[in-house]
Amino acid sequence: KAGVTQTPRYLIKTRGQQVTLSCSPISGHRSVSWYQQTPGQGLQFLFEYFSETQRNKGNFPGRFSGRQFSNSRSEMNVSTLELGDSALYLCASSSTGDETQYFGPGTRLLVL
Amino acid sequence: GIQVEQSPPDLILQEGANSTLRCNFSDSVNNLQWFHQNPWGQLINLFYIPSGTKQNGRLSATTVATERYSLLYISSSQTTDSGVYFCAVVETGGGADGLTFGKGTHLIIQP
Numbered sequence: 066k067a068g069v070t071q072t073p074r075y076l077i078k079t080r081g082q083q084v085t086l087s088c089s090p091i092s093g094h095r096s097v098s099w100y101q102q103t104p105g106q107g108l109q110f111l112f113e114y115f116s117e118t119q120r121n122k123g124n125f126p127g128r129f130s131g132r133q134f135s136n137s138r139s140e141m142n143v144s145t146l147e148l149g150d151s152a153l154y155l156c157a158s159s160s161t162g163d164e165t166q167y168f169g170p171g172t173r174l175l176v177l
Numbered sequence: 178g179i180q181v182e183q184s185p186p187d188l189i190l191q192e193g194a195n196s197t198l199r200c201n202f203s204d205s206v207n208n209l210q211w212f213h214q215n216p217w218g219q220l221i222n223l224f225y226i227p228s229g230t231k232q233n234g235r236l237s238a239t240t241v242a243t244e245r246y247s248l249l250y251i252s253s254s255q256t257t258d259s260g261v262y263f264c265a266v267v268e269t270g271g272g273a274d275g276l277t278f279g280k281g282t283h284l285i286i287q288p
Binding site: 098100102107108109110111112113121123153155157164165166167168169170171173 | 207208210212217218219220221222225227263265267275276277278280281
């Protein structure tokens with residue numbers, strides 16, 4: 066089985082712009098979670114989607130949003146980018162009845 | 178929310194040495210995973226171990242849920258074991274089911 070894939074792998078944006086990141090889960094996995102990793106805050110949970118519905122949300126401002134499609138692929142969007150949004154964004158998928166989360170390679174976002 | 182503490186924060190060993198990494202958590206959990214983050218940033222699953230003991234080759238892990246800690250053992254270390262090791266948990270009955278990560282143990286294996 067192919068693993069979790071994320072696109073793009075690297076991205077450079079400027080303050081005030083918006084960005085959309087994409088995640089394709091492992092085939093058959095219906096849950097997709099997003100995490101942000103920064104040197105200062107470490108790894109933090111953003112949100113989780115299951116069957117096209119946001120099931121859980123971490124403590125992030127409304128500028129961070131996401132969605133999931135019927136094929137379980139997910140996108141996350143960050144609007145009005147700030148310098149502090151520079152981070153590695155990781156996506157993870159899991160299957161029903163299995164709590165194990167499998168991570169993709171991440172998207173490195175640099176905001177200038 | 179639940180607190181996760183990992184120790185030691187940094188560990189430098191010679192190739193062939195054994196190591197023990199510790200993860201303490203502040204409340205009961207229904208999910209505990211160990212990950213190895215490689216130099217390119219990808220989190221590699223090592224174990225899903227909310228309780229009990231598991232082994233996979235040179236790696237093994239033990240979680241004592243009643244005492245709220247987990248240990249990751251690496252035997253006969255190789256340079257490829259270098260990287261950051263994370264423990265992550267989901268609190269039992271927690272409102273947000275995302276993983277809560279510790280700050281990691283940065284392991285360097287010298288040849």
